[in-house]
Amino acid sequence: MAAKSHTVSNKNPVVVSGIQPSGTLHMGNYFGAIRQHIDFHDRHEAYFFIVNYHALTTLQDAEALRRYSVEVALDYLALGFDPEKANLFLQSDVPEVTELAWIFFTLTPVSQLEKSVAFKEKVAQGLSANAGLFNYPILQAADILIYGGTLVPVGADQKQNIEICRNLAQKFNDRYPQNPPVLPVPEPYILDRVAVVPGIDGRKMSKSYDNTIGIFDEGEVLKKKVMSIVTDSTPIKEPKDPDSCNVFALIRLFGSEELVRRIAAAYREGGYGYGQAKKELLGLIDAYFAGARDRRRDLEKRPDYVLDVLRDGGKRGRARARVYMEKIRSATGLITTHS
Numbered sequence: 001m002a003a004k005s006h007t008v009s010n011k012n013p014v015v016v017s018g019i020q021p022s023g024t025l026h027m028g029n030y031f032g033a034i035r036q037h038i039d040f041h042d043r044h045e046a047y048f049f050i051v052n053y054h055a056l057t058t059l060q061d062a063e064a065l066r067r068y069s070v071e072v073a074l075d076y077l078a079l080g081f082d083p084e085k086a087n088l089f090l091q092s093d094v095p096e097v098t099e100l101a102w103i104f105f106t107l108t109p110v111s112q113l114e115k116s117v118a119f120k121e122k123v124a125q126g127l128s129a130n131a132g133l134f135n136y137p138i139l140q141a142a143d144i145l146i147y148g149g150t151l152v153p154v155g156a157d158q159k160q161n162i163e164i165c166r167n168l169a170q171k172f173n174d175r176y177p178q179n180p181p182v183l184p185v186p187e188p189y190i191l192d193r194v195a196v197v198p199g200i201d202g203r204k205m206s207k208s209y210d211n212t213i214g215i216f217d218e219g220e221v222l223k224k225k226v227m228s229i230v231t232d233s234t235p236i237k238e239p240k241d242p243d244s245c246n247v248f249a250l251i252r253l254f255g256s257e258e259l260v261r262r263i264a265a266a267y268r269e270g271g272y273g274y275g276q277a278k279k280e281l282l283g284l285i286d287a288y289f290a291g292a293r294d295r296r297r298d299l300e301k302r303p304d305y306v307l308d309v310l311r312d313g314g315k316r317g318r319a320r321a322r323v324y325m326e327k328i329r330s331a332t333g334l335i336t337t338h339s
Contacts, residue, residue, distance in 0.1 A: 015040045016149030016186075018051035018091065018140075021068035022059045025075050026212035028197040028205030031253055034079055036153040036189070041086035047147045047317055048076070050310075051091045053098065053139060057132040058122075073306050075215060078296035083309045091143065093314030096321040100142040101135075103332060107171050108138055108164075117160055125208045141165035145183050146321045153189045156196070162188040176331040182324075197253065198246045200229045216293055218286070226282045227275075236273035247277045254284035 019025075019033055037048050050072045052065060059065055069090060076088055091097060113119070113134055123129045132139075137160075144152055144165050152162055166185050173181040196204050199211030206212065213225045229247050234240050242248040242264040252260050263280060266272035299306060329336065 013044050013151035014147060014149050014184075015044045015046040015086075015151045015153065016048070016144050016147050017153050018049045018054070018143050019072060020055050021050050021052055021065065021072045022055045023068060023207040024212075024214050025072060026205055026207070026214050027250075027253075028199070028212065030079070030215050031197050032155045033153065034076065037076075038080050040151075040153060040189075041081065044151070046086035047149070047320070048081075048086060048088050049091045049094070049143065049317065050089070051143065053091050054136065057130060057136060058127055070303070070306060070310075073310055074296060074299050077299055077306065077309065078292045079215070080292070083313060087313040087316050089310050089313030089317045093310070094146065094318045094321045096318070096325045097139070097142045097146050099325065100146050100328060101139045103328065104138045104141055104168050104172075105135070107168060107175065112164065112167075113137065118157060122208070127208070137161040137164045138168075141168045144186055145169055146324055147317065148184055148320070148324055150184045150186050151189055152186050156190050159188055159190065162186065172328075172331075178327070178331055182327045182331050198249050200225055200246075202230045202246050213285075215289060216296060218289075218293060222285065223282060226278050226285070229278060229281075231274040234274075237270050239270040240267040240272070240274075242267040245274070245277070247274060247281055251277065251281050251284065254281070254288050259284075 015037075017033065017037055019029065019037075025034070037046070040046055041048070050069050052069050055065055055068070059068075073088060077083075081088055116134075116137060119129075119134055119136065122133060127133060140158075140161050141164060144162075145168070152165075154162060169183040169185045172183050173185075176182065199205035199209055200213065201209065201211040203209050203211060213222070217225060229250075231245060231247060245267070248263065248267065251263055255263070263272075263277065267277075328334075
């Protein structure tokens, strides 16, 4: 008879999510993850971590990794993350996560990882097919479950990885039954409206495609990127379909409902050019991130504060991870002879 599946109640969600420090954060990161993180940290117990172990799968430049890791923290704080409300820290400050990943390796069939859509897409983009990239979903599962995470805000492209995580939690609880079960079975939280943010070439905005608009780009750098967004060749006087336009897709993210309706109507009427739409988008971006840019400039003058936030968050994150790791070691029969 198959073992009965064990689950843990998600009545009081523990929100967990990570972000890679593999380059400058862009608007796809903001609308696909960071905005949700900041919203959740106002309402729930939350652990957000800068996944520098994950970054090693694609970034093997020590100085760049150090720089990007701190810059991600800087960006979060500038965008409104409050370290008094939730935890922000470095993945590498919680080494228990890699210990848990090893345990999960022993429960994961290779065939399951071979079906990973994300792995295949990244290799197709030219990334090295290294073992770290192949096993990425296992470390991601450890990231989530080491803190007892029950709610995971992620992009739609991560849904398969969360299913692997759920499967691992259920498999662990079945293989090593305890009362109550050791691991919760987390739920993904996917905001479909911003699942894919278009880059300047029309593909999904991604560092891999070199088609991003940075969250803190401004001045001529920002203007050049916005004005280079790919559009079709429909003449100004002709009606246009806003729903097939990359510029309008970005306007929809920044504009009020009233403004979005007005611009959509102008597209359909004709006489409204893509250049005009790009100028509107440029103004919207400038206004939206103006306050965050000011805060970021202030934070750049206070590097010790940023490191203190990471240090304090790491201490709290590791304390919680140790509680779960002790239960996991006990359940699996792993003996340690030190305190």
